[in-house]
Amino acid sequence: MSGKNVTDVVLADAEGVARAAQILESGGLVALPTETVYGLAARADSAEAVAKIYWAKGRPDFNPLIVHVRDLAQAEEIAVIDDRARNLAERFWPGPLTLILPLREGARIAGAVTAGLPRIALRQPAHRVMQAVLAQTGFPVAAPSANRSEEISPTRADHVTVSLGERCPLVLDGGASQKGLESTIVALRGAGAGAEDGGWSLLRPGPVTKETLERILGPETPNVDAGIEAPGQMARHYSPGKPMRLSVGGAAEGEFFIGFGEVAGDCNLSPSGDLNEAAARLYDCLHRAAASDKSAIAVAPIPYGEVGRAINDRLHRAAAPLD
Ligand code: AMP
Ligand code: MG
Secondary structure: OOOOOOOEEEEOOHHHHHHHHHHHHOOOOEEEOOOOOOEEEEEOOOHHHHHHHHHHHOOOOOOOOEEEOOOHHHHHHHEOOOHHHHHHHHHHOOOOEEEEEEEOOOOOOOHHHHOOOOEEEEEOOOOHHHHHHHHHOOOOEEOOEOOOOOEOOOOOHHHHHHHHHHHOOEEEEOOOOOOOOOOEEEEEOOEOOOOOEOOEEEEEOOOOOHHHHHHHHOOOOOOOOHHHHOOOOOOOOOEOOOOEEOOOOOOOOOEEEEEEOOEOOOEEOOOOOOHHHHHHHHHHHHHHHHHOOOOEEEEOOOOOOOOHHHHHHHHHHHOOOOO
8 A cells, every 4th residue: 555554544435445345356454334343354265365354453363254245146156055044044134144154165265264164154244335345346255343353343434443553454434333233143053963963053142133043943052062163252352441340220430331221321322222222332332431531331231132132242241351
């Protein structure tokens, strides 16, 4: 680029999309809006490009990346899609559901994307900007959240620049992410022997709820060997870098208080008690809490139903003890 070590934040219009596609083409990094959170994108078929994602995020190399595809046909070129997977893809794509699927032999995917695993995480995003970029590139795009590893995920362009700085040369600004939480991740196990028992596991709760998935797939049957199935689901993640207390009725001295419903606060996730709105606002409130002059954070109780499960999952990881 210019060599000036600056990040360009540009509008996600046709010109911005074309510039992003060109940078990806040449093996560079771009931060893009998606409906879940902002993603740090690189072409998934290039080892050099994918290495830049791990470098920019400071991400451990055992933590594999989600690959974003243009459509189901592109997913078929990369992974083996059985009837259950096809059913889920047809129902929820484009949208915030990631499927863990067997990697197809000979697929043009850099080994670091799957951290060397025989399975790959795929999703077709619903955001028009990410879709426009995928439509202009012939290759699928690996894109974890556009933040330093363990930090709070970005739901706005300025969150990206605060966390990644000049490590990401271009950010497309497409406004606030509508869902505000990372995609739901489902692992479908093959029908066979041993661990391939035909069951399924929810590896990460998200906007597509467990209740919705159980209506389609039947009860979840977690794999006994979940540690291997879900690499990178670290206890500490999404961290604001300050001590946090959860499910409390009010702030103690020196705490930034994140409210919900009638429990007011310095920032309220949803004054009307709407869990979808709370999900969309969660990371912005955490970013504000992190940037405030308060030394600690407290959060009001959030119900566990529907997307509340995913909100509480993220809050518990955000509150995991600091080193
Ligand atoms: P992130 O990119 O931070 O949203 O996280 C993506 C998550 O997807 C990782 O933490 C992994 O747990 C999960 N994941 C990605 N690829 C795979 C895979 N091949 N097998 C199992 N889990 C995966
Ligand atoms: Mg992340």
